[in-house]
Amino acid sequence: xxxxxxxxxxxxxxxxxxxxxxxxxxxxxxxxxxxxxxxxxxxxxxxxxxxxxxxxxxxxxxxxxxxxxxxxxxxxxxxxxxxxxxxxxxxxxxxxxxxxxxxxxxxxxxxxxxxxxxxxxxxxxxxxxxxxxxxxxxxxxxxxxxxxxxxxxxxxxxxxxxxxxxxxxxxxxxxxxxxxxxxxxxxxxxxxxxxxxxxxxxxxxxxxxxxxxxxxxxxxxxxxxxxxxxxxxxxxxxxxxxxxxxxxxxxxxxxxxxxxxxxxxxxxxxxxxxxxx
Numbered sequence: 001x002x003x004x005x006x007x008x009x010x011x012x013x014x015x016x017x018x019x020x021x022x023x024x025x026x027x028x029x030x031x032x033x034x035x036x037x038x039x040x041x042x043x044x045x046x047x048x049x050x051x052x053x054x055x056x057x058x059x060x061x062x063x064x065x066x067x068x069x070x071x072x073x074x075x076x077x078x079x080x081x082x083x084x085x086x087x088x089x090x091x092x093x094x095x096x097x098x099x100x101x102x103x104x105x106x107x108x109x110x111x112x113x114x115x116x117x118x119x120x121x122x123x124x125x126x127x128x129x130x131x132x133x134x135x136x137x138x139x140x141x142x143x144x145x146x147x148x149x150x151x152x153x154x155x156x157x158x159x160x161x162x163x164x165x166x167x168x169x170x171x172x173x174x175x176x177x178x179x180x181x182x183x184x185x186x187x188x189x190x191x192x193x194x195x196x197x198x199x200x201x202x203x204x205x206x207x208x209x210x211x212x213x214x215x216x217x218x219x220x221x222x223x224x225x226x227x228x229x230x231x232x233x234x235x236x237x238x239x240x241x242x243x244x245x246x247x248x249x250x251x252x253x254x255x256x257x258x259x260x261x262x263x264x265x266x267x268x269x270x271x272x273x274x275x276x277x
Contacts (some may be wrong), residue, residue, distance in 0.1 A: 001143040021187045024071050026049055026081055027180040027199075029228070043080045050074035054184060064186040064194035065103050065125070071184040072099075072121040072196050078157045078213040083181025084119055086159050087200025089166040090207050095157035097200050099124040099215040103196070104193035104224035110214040113138035115157075119261055121198050135214060169204040183223065195222035 027049060051141035054071030058064070076084025087095040099120035101109035109128025112135065117123045127136050136143070144151060181199035188194075197220040199213045212219035 016046045020055070020189055022051060022054045022058060022067055022071065022184065023186070024054070024075070024182070024184045026075065026182050029262070039080060042078075046074060046078040046080055047147045049078075050184070054186060058186060061189055063190075064188040064192045065101060065196075067186040067188070068184045068194045069121055069125060070100065071090065071186075072182065072198050073119055073132040075182040076119045076198055079161075080237075081182050082200045083182045083198040083256060084200075085157050086162065087157050088180055088203040088205070089158065089162050090201070090209075091170070091204050092207055093158075093163075093166060094154050094207075095162075095200055096205075096207065096209075097157070097198070099198040100214045100216060100220040101125050101128055102194065102220050102222040103128075103217055104222050106223060108134055108220075109133040110216060110220075111139060112127075112136075112210045112214045114144075115154050115210065116141070117144060118152045118156070121196055122149045123147065124169040124196070124198075127129075134216060137210070143165055166205050183218075183220070191224075193222045193224055195220050
């Protein structure tokens, strides 16, 4: 992996020139005020599990979108990340989540404001594969049931750490808590591209806020022969994708650009598996 930086843009090159590749990220921003060595170790373990889950599917010949969903499942289920269980809480103390899944043929599905979908990326996939629409805002229980998507009560998503973060944001300001979002992008053995993003938004956000993550072409985009990566709130995007060149990821941030891609980005291909650090 090579890195180049011309403020405020940092470019990462990762992956082999051909074949399967998987890139995951756990969001831009800091690790949080209450990070500990133990939590950091758990985050890195879960990132590795996510990477392995998606990459094993690619190795078996599965399509890119299956690998993306599998990797995101692991991160949505792990309470360390701002997606699924462990999502940031709104100003009224609930988890309100967004997700998007897009494939290189231009097909895309997204949801915003879901509060009971166990894995929001599954709902995004259902919109893509089972409806004629692109984006559903707060789909009904009946719609979710018709899609066959698993649900949980909102309490399932709420962790003590997120409650603490919300209390501190409401009493002392929430600028430090505006970070998060997880995502994955994959290229399968056939050269097909898929990208997915899932997030709980930002701590203390107003009920009903819609961020960039579920918006195709804004927070998530995938196309052939042009390809872009899933983007956290601080605008992650990639340059032109023309297989069989390597994956190019361009991170744009108004400040602290050199730090932005350092923890969140993990990649795996036949020639590389590394955490950017």
